Amino acid sequence: MQRELTVSDFDYELPRELIAQHPLPDRAASRLLHVERDRLTDLAFTDLERLLAPGELLVFNDTKVIKARLLGRKPTGGKVEVLVERIVEPRRALALVRTSHTPKPGHTFVFGEADAVAATVIGRDGEFFELAFDADVDAALERHGHVPLPPYIAHPDGAEDAARYQTVYAARPGAVAAPTAGLHFTQPLLDRLRERGVQFACLTLHVGAGTFQPVRVERIRDHVMHREWFEITPASADAINRALAEGRRVTAVGTTSLRALESAAIDTPDGARMQPGARETQLFVVPGFRFRVVDRLITNFHLPRSTLLMLVSAFAGIERIRSAYAHAIAHRYRFFSYGDAMLLERAE
Secondary structure, three states, rough: OOOEEEHHHHHHOHHHEOOOOOOOOHHOOOEEEEEOOOOOOEEEEEHHHHHHOOOHHHHHHHOEEOOOOOEOOOOOOOOOEEEEEEEEOEEEEEEEEOOOOOOOOOEEEEEEEOHHHHEEEEEEEEEEEEEEEEEOOHHHHHOEEEEOOOOOOOOOOOOOHHHOOOOOOOEEEEEEEOOOOHOOOOHHHHHEEEHHOOOEEEEEEOHHHHHHOOOOOOOOOHHOOEEEEEEEEEHHHHHHHHHHOOOOOEEEEEEHHHHHHHHHEEEEEEEEEEOEEEEEEOOOOOOOOOOOOOEEEEEEEEOOOOOOHHHHHHHHHHHHHHHHHHHHHHHHOOOOOOOOOEEOOOOO
């Protein structure tokens, strides 16, 4: 009988200096570790031009990061930090709230000075608080919000982050974290891939605040995955289904694209097919998961003990990922959101 996997199976030691704090001057100048079954190859991200074959389908997540982090104060003067998870109505949102005491219904927070915006706690949904704003949430975030950088990035957000913690193809606002595998692409690189005959499709998955939350249980099967909204248009579903029917490889740009693709797949007598439409996913991909759509995955390096590390271990194999991460650390790759990338081949 196979031993039950625990969070400790996905732990590793990372020197702090390998956590990238700033993006490289050139998006496409990142390194790329090609992870195959029998070898690890150190490459440049631009080597994708020869690794991706004509007819291969790249699937991107075109979500756009919003300024979801609000720094404010309570009427008593105490500090409060709010991370908007989802805007559910023009003046209502679900959010993580950090303050000295757990907020209760009726508690009010104020953001800004002369053009201040107030938000009142009206309820709770699990770890998220439901907030009612006295202005449109979109406008409040635009005036007072900050780029929601991950906790491991130590500097306050600035103009560099507003530009670089966003993909060049971002189109649909709603994410509170960037789909970081896409941060390496530049428009010239995309143009060259298209000229090579690589095909593109887009979907939208609004990355939620839950992506920052740690796994708090030891047994993997006890973890409850956070919900995220995604949409696959009929045109994108048709492009993906044509690739599947014709036996062309489907390469997901990032774990968010992979989760959306595998969530929307249905089994038919002729194989997996993509269902268009908008819905939520709580798909938790762990070793043993049966992949039906994605053949290759472009992804960054992920935090220890995280659901994303579990996902890539399911995709490429636990031991192969352990070897890849040990190799990356020994060869001084840059880790996490502003770090380097991997191209993973799916384990058979």
